[in-house]
Amino acid sequence: MKKIENILPGIRKNISLKNYNTFKIGGPSKYFFIAKNKEDIIKTVQVVKKLRIPFFILGEGSNLLVSDKGFKGLVIRLQNRKYKVKSLILHAEAGISFPVLVRETTKLGLSGLEWAGGLPGTLGGAVIGNAGAFGGEIKDVISAVEILDGKGNVRKLRRPQCNFSYRSSILSKNNWIVLSAFMKLKKGNKKNIQAISKDHIRYRKERHPLEYPNIGSIFKNCNLKKIPKKIRADFSHVVKIDPFPVVPTAYLISEAGLKRLRVGKAEVSNKHPNYIVNLGNARAKDVIKLIHLVKEKIKNKFGITLEEEIQYLGF
Numbered sequence: 181m182k183k184i185e186n187i188l189p190g191i192r193k194n195i196s197l198k199n200y201n202t203f204k205i206g207g208p209s210k211y212f213f214i215a216k217n218k219e220d221i222i223k224t225v226q227v228v229k230k231l232r233i234p235f236f237i238l239g240e241g242s243n244l245l246v247s248d249k250g251f252k253g254l255v256i257r258l259q260n261r262k263y264k265v266k267s268l269i270l271h272a273e274a275g276i277s278f279p280v281l282v283r284e285t286t287k288l289g290l291s292g293l294e295w296a297g298g299l300p301g302t303l304g305g306a307v308i309g310n311a312g313a314f315g316g317e318i319k320d321v322i323s324a325v326e327i328l329d330g331k332g333n334v335r336k337l338r339r340p341q342c343n344f345s346y347r348s349s350i351l352s353k354n355n356w357i358v359l360s361a362f363m364k365l366k367k368g369n370k371k372n373i374q375a376i377s378k379d380h381i382r383y384r385k386e387r388h389p390l391e392y393p394n395i396g397s398i399f400k401n402c403n404l405k406k407i408p409k410k411i412r413a414d415f416s417h418v419v420k421i422d423p424f425p426v427v428p429t430a431y432l433i434s435e436a437g438l439k440r441l442r443v444g445k446a447e448v449s450n451k452h453p454n455y456i457v458n459l460g461n462a463r464a465k466d467v468i469k470l471i472h473l474v475k476e477k478i479k480n481k482f483g484i485t486l487e488e489e490i491q492y493l494g495f
C-alpha cells in the first residue's frame with residue numbers, strides 16, 4: 181500500500197499541537213496537513229478514509245483540549261479562507277478567521293455578526309458548535325451550510341436541516357465537515373454596528389482572563405429547567421437569556437468557592453470562573469483533573485451536573 185506522504189504532498193509528520201490551539205497544551209499529531217481549499221479537504225478525507233487513518237478537523241483550536249499524548253492520526257487544519265458578499269449574502273469558507281469576518285462585515289455596515297465581537301476561532305468551528313455570545317448565535321444568520329458528509333458527498337443544507345441547538349447541530353452530531361456557509365446580513369448603520377462589536381471586544385478584555393492561554397468557557401451554562409426546583413429561586417437574580425433562561429456556570433463555580441482552584445499549572449480563573457487558564461506549561465491531565473474536581477464539587481453542592489462545552493482530541 182502507498183504511504184500517505186507519497187499521496188498527499190505537503191503532509192508533515194510529528195507536529196506539536198501545542199502551537200495549534202489557544203490553550204497551548206497537547207502532544208504531537210502523527211500527521212498534520214493544512215488544507216487551503218475545498219478540493220484539498222475533500223481529497224485528504226478521501227485518502228485517509230481509504231488508508232483507514234483516523235482524522236480530525238481543526239480550526240484554530242480555541243475550543244479544544246488536546247491530550248498530552250497527542251493524536252495518532254492526521255490533523256487536517258482548515259485554512260480555506262475565501263469569502264464574498266453579494267446582495268447581502270455573505271458566502272465564506274470554513275477556515276476563515278471569525279474575527280476577520282466580523283471586522284470586514286461591520287466595516288461594510290452589514291449587520292448580523294456584531295454580537296460576535298471578540299469571538300475567536302474559524303467560521304467552521306462557529307457553525308459546527310453553533311457559537312453564541314451576548315444573546316446572538318451563528319444560527320440566526322445562517323441561510324445554508326455546505327458540508328462534506330460521512331459518505332464523501334458535498335451537500336448544501338438549508339438552515340432548518342442543520343438542527344441547530346445550544347452549542348450543537350446535526351453537523352456536529354454526525355461529524356460532518358463544514359466547507360463553507362451562507363449568511364444573510366442586513367444593511368445597517370455602520371457606526372452603530374462597529375460600536376456594538378467593539379463594545380463586546382472591550383467587555384471580553386475586561387472580564388475574561390485573556391492574559392493567559394485558555395479555550396473559553398469550559399462548561400455550558402445551566403438550563404434553568406435543569407436546576408433542582410428547591411434551589412431554583414436562589415438563582416433568580418443571576419438568570420440570563422443565552423438564548424433561553426440559564427444560570428451562568430461561572431456564578432455556580434464562584435458560589436462553590438472554586439475560584440483559583442489549581443491542579444499543576446491549570447487554574448480555575450479568578451476573573452471568569454468558567455475559564456481554566458494555563459499558568460505556564462500546564463498539562464492536559466492537570467486540566468482533566470481540574471474539570472473532574474469542579475464537576476464533582478458542583479454536583480455535591482447544588483445537585484447540578486455540569487456539561488462540557490469544550491471538545492477533546494486524543495483521549
Ligand SMILES: Cc1cc2nc3c(=O)[nH]c(=O)nc-3n(C[C@H](O)[C@H](O)[C@H](O)COP(=O)(O)OP(=O)(O)OC[C@H]3O[C@@H](n4cnc5c(N)ncnc54)[C@H](O)[C@@H]3O)c2cc1C
Pocket residue numbers: 202236237238239240241242243244258274275299300301302303304305306307308309310311312313356357358359388390394395396397491
Ligand atoms: C477567549 C475565548 C472566548 C470564547 N468565547 C466564546 C463565546 O463567547 N461563545 C462561544 O460559543 N464560544 C466561545 N469560545 C469557544 C470558541 O472560540 C468557539 O467555539 C469557536 O467557534 C471554535 O472555533 P475553532 O475554529 O477554534 O474550532 P476548534 O477549536 O478548532 O474546533 C472545535 C470543534 O469544532 C470542530 N471543527 C472545527 N472546524 C470544523 C469544520 N470546518 N467542520 C467540522 N468540524 C469542525 C473540531 O473538529 C472540534 O471538534 C471562546 C474561546 C476562547 C479562547
